[in-house]
Amino acid sequence: MTTIVLDTLTKRFGDNLAVNAASFTLETGSFTALLGPSGCGKTTILRLIAGFEQPSAGSIHFNGRQVGSPGAMVPPERRSLGIVFQSYALWPHMDVASNVAYPLQARGLGRAAIDERVGAALEMVSLAGFGQRSVDGLSGGQRQRVALARCLVTGTDIILLDEPLANLDVHLRAEMLDVFARLHEKTGATIVFVTHDQSEALALADRVIVLDRGVVQQSGRPEQLYNEPANAMVAGFVGRGMLVSALVSDGRVTLADRPVLVRGQVQGSKAALLLRPENLTLADAGIPAAVVAARYSGAGYDTILQLANGEQVLLTARERLEPGRPVHFAIEDAWIVPG
Amino acid sequence: MTTIVLDTLTKRFGDNLAVNAASFTLETGSFTALLGPSGCGKTTILRLIAGFEQPSAGSIHFNGRQVGSPGAMVPPERRSLGIVFQSYALWPHMDVASNVAYPLQARGLGRAAIDERVGAALEMVSLAGFGQRSVDGLSGGQRQRVALARCLVTGTDIILLDEPLANLDVHLRAEMLDVFARLHEKTGATIVFVTHDQSEALALADRVIVLDRGVVQQSGRPEQLYNEPANAMVAGFVGRGMLVSALVSDGRVTLADRPVLVRGQVQGSKAALLLRPENLTLADAGIPAAVVAARYSGAGYDTILQLANGEQVLLTARERLEPGRPVHFAIEDAWIVPG
Amino acid sequence: QEGKLVLYTSQPNTDAQQTADAFMAKYPGITVEWVRDGTPKIMAKFRAELEAGAPLADVLLIADVVTMEGLKAEGLLLNYPEADTTGFDASLFDEDGAYFSTKLITTGIVYNTAATMVPASWLDLTKPEAKGQIAMPSPLTSGAALIHTVTLTDNLAEGWDFYSALAANGAQASGGNGDVLTAVAGGEKLYGMIVDYLPIREAAKGAPVAFVFPTEGVSAVTEPAAILASAHNPDNAKLFIDFLLSEEGQQLASSQGYVPARDGIALPAGYPDRAEIKVLPYNAAAALANETANKEQFGEIFGQ
């Protein structure tokens, strides 16, 4: 079992700080999502952990042993980890079984042992009997699972996944979510997966690390991130919701002169409130606003309301409200975004 | 103003029927979404309308004039329409203004007139003053808008958009949704846009045409598609929800021996019910089920329940329910999927 | 009588092959390897090898004695005074036995049978009918051509003026004899200065060319053979020289379409009587001494 520690890890490409002093610990058996917009450095962190890139500063330790630092590097082939690339990176000149067997051959196992473990790994991803198939003829989800089997076959306890669901269509996505969940349960491996899709991160991980421009913004359980985002970036990136500015006096928060029930720390005379649509309801009495636009979303109408001060909030209405119409809404819950 | 009529339009690529006898009418001033999974023929229909492909069978009429048929074709340059490609297709050897001016040059306008209309078009997409910029230096959303300006500049009344939002990030997407809505309001053009994202289609269009494997599955208002899907494919593709099989006796529909309030036509002794999560609630009494899995989604926990007959439904719970736990749920609304 | 023999020759490919084949038929134990190229090129090659310290050739069989004189002076040739020279005029071999002429190759005039004027004299080539229609080998690339030039300028009353007149008449001097044959047989030029055997042989095969021995006489090279001092197989080389000079070897030369050097061998078909061929005299030693000057004079006239 492996604990991975990143200590002020920094990676520079030329002038570009891809990863900027990232420090966090990945506990044994944890399932962590690296979440962030495109280019924020997620893949780079994964590649630093895998050993494909050398840190510009800081270090990486596996179970206390330093494996990566600007001075020295354990090469990827000696880190004993499994990685699934976004592209799957199956070798087209080998069949499914040979792809899966490769890591075992690299470790010098015998024929019989290899065959047995390859069979078991294919079983695990529900691909028993696919061994002789060419990888070219597989569907996206099947490739995904072959790649997974290849990374599992050595019984490694670190599994790295780079946008594992990005290339799959909606149905395959749901199926693979199940596979990952099952896998984590069964193997107890330390899993790190990279995604730019907050719903994936929230649904799968027991720990989410949000990155922006190379800097760790917040790290915590999914509920924590959603309910108590540490700053405006996380508030905007995770879930839907709008920030509005409220006034603070005597420790009480008011919006449009009405008191609001809030969670979080009050500081100074102003507060940035995160209002999520599921916590807002139309009410006869409440904060006055005007409808700006309504868009059908199936389950309801995503309605944008404008406050008197020009700020906007998002609310889900059951009917289509005409733009311009004055309404009132009530706030059931709000979070004061720090900073 | 232009009405576009497709009459049993068919396009074959070798053995592949990309579009199979599609018939529909795009009314003057309508905003239509072509929705469907990858490879269903959306782009092909757009290209048939634009005149880049010749029909294998059937015909296309603009205002009653035939413009495309297996025998004869009006070439794209004489159809007087605007098109925005997924790639934007801005010409890199011209600056922004020249890109926008090109369609006017094709029409032989004078310098002064061109400058004026280019200015107006750039204004419309909020890019005034960008004329001298090279297109290489623009962001995705800016490129998108230059392409839009180029397609608007001639005052054409047919605008075709191919996955106009696919390359944009979440924030730009929201912004461009606004631009399109405003544009439709202002110009009153007949707009057709292609997407594989049902939420985009529902939010933007006043008419959605769902395609699958080249065949039109359903065509109607967004609410119609969501609430009354014409078949299982549409039910599965638009919105979230699960199909369960109910029994019909004496014109009454029962699920697990409990009566269910349904909309739709009862036929025979069985009915496929579409149950959407927003219409299901946990209830003390109700249909018995067992929790299969729960995934955090921010606004709640997407919980999969299994009925006694093994079928599954999706429900949004406020708390995390442990797998295996027995629950009951009530159905507020259900739709009998025809066919 | 075994091992191999390396022959550097300027004979055309076919002839070189036949000579080698005939020799090997006589001495089955010996393999002949031969390399063919124009005389200056084959010499350039030989000298480059010499410089690299690994000359490969045993026997040289090249167009002219001038080159042989030079090689002899440098001591690069092996004397073979024991060679049987019966039937050879004394002028046809070196008194020390350094080299031996094997045949007489004369240079005369070839014309395309479609030409209206049939030339009889060298001076006919300066007539207007021949304007722009003359091809000749360049002495800068062909050894035989150089000797021909020297012989004609020495013997004709006009001297170098003859060549100036040729140049004025649009004569084109380039490449070797093969290029001249190609040009005249292909009809691109109507007249050419060329060695005798090429057009006579090709005419026999049906090519539309004919050869003329001009009235003033012809120049001749004698295609001498010599053993190199650096030869790896001197014994085989001696056998080869003997073979070339023997009646058998001379018959072979005749059958290939050459005038044999040895008396008493019949001339090949298509040649006039031996007595009718008037060979103009020429001084090899002087030619060697003036080689550069002659080349330069020629180059000046023809602007090369």
Add this chain to the structure above:
Amino acid sequence: MATALFVDGTFDASLLLNRLVRGATQRAIFNTLDTSLFGALLALMLGGPFALLIAATDMPLRKLQGFLLILPLMIAPQVMALAFMHLLGPSSALLGALGLAPPPGTANPLLGRGGIILLFGIQHAPIVFITLRAGLVSIPRDYVEAARAAGMGPARVLRGIVLPLLGPYVIAAAALAFVSGVGNFGIPALLGMPENYLTLATLIYQQLSSNGPTVLPQVAGLSLLICAIAILGIGAQGLALRRRQFALTRGMPMQFALGRWRWPAAMAGMLALSVALLLPAAALITTSLVPAYGVALSTATVTLDNYAEVLLRQASTMRAFVNSSYLSLLAAAILALLAVPLALGMARLPRTFARLAHGVLELPYALPGIVLAIACILLFLRPLPLLGSLYATPWIILIAYLMRFAALALKPVEAALGQLPPDLTEAAAASGAGAIRRLLTITAPLVAPAAAAGALLVFMSAFNELTVSALLWSSRNETIGVILFSLEESGLSPQAAAVAVITLVVIMVLLALLDRLSGRLPTGVLPWR
């Protein structure tokens, strides 16, 4: 290269200056620039329309035409020149049969400047075609369709959109064609030397072959001149390109519908190709079937004797076939084996070093063969410490081939490596495989087809090669190119034609073989696919 030229301590600037002021040298410089420039223009005019028709329209017979158009590149220039001379001379059997042959006494219209330019045009049209085609398929159809939707007809779209986007490729194609002309020996040798119309390449050859190694220093100077011109050409290209690089999006390549012009266009293309290729080939075959040059071909005169002569009787020709075969095979095999590690190594180098290494590898291919040969003579004439002198052994030719064709073998492998996603090897590393194992089990098998394609290209080019071996061959080590040239020089045109026909057949067979392999190669390795 330069060091090779200076290795011989006798190089001296005054010699070069002496050379320069000589009329013959000045004339040769002018002729070189003249023919290369106009040849490049002609190649553009020939290859450009074909590239457009084949890459960007629905013209029928596209693939066949692409294949045929590429042939001149695979056929030795001297064979090409020979074929055209036999086609157009007064004794042309083909024209004769049609009653169109010019009367005897008419100089071959191809001799001299015009013919050289024409053949440069034909010989280098494939380079233009390949380059422009690569450019055309990189222009996504969206650009064109957007322009047509904007209301422009096909002709104006071509002028306003396609050509400007193609600009860098046009410049690159012209520069390549120009440099190829500067370095070409076979065509000016056969079409220029008979008329004393010399280019730098033929001037060097003539100097060297009539004066021997004594003129090496002067000749080295002339070689430097060629290098300078070639480098100038490439440099000018780089300069012109710097200002016009566009970032293009990716997408399906464009295609224009020709409508009712489809078949007329195809016919016109085939006609042009027949004139440029099939007719001269036919002329070559005809010549190879007559007993002597100038004899008209008829049932009475037809003979296979030339084939019998070169194949059965002349040991040297057979030896040349064997030599060329094993030299080219060896070169191909060695380069195929070296290509993968070499390409990998170069990819690892820092950018500037990689570019330098590329330059070093590409130069011998871009330079005239004759210059390379001289460099080899200078390098290997003197005995080497362990090996002794390589001159006058086949090894010097092999080494020259390896230097000359390394770029050819490397190109497809680099293309394949470039297309090889890095994560394939990274996945292997993560699986625990070390560098050597990765190379052997992942990289090498995946790029093997490309290495094979490169090897075949090397084989074909080396099999035909004349310019390098013309100066490097020695007793028993003659190559086909040398034999061909020498037969032609001895006036044995029909036999030369027979040899040329045989090499043509070999090349065609190899190309067909390569075509068969195409399914397993990365895209873009086979220029006609």
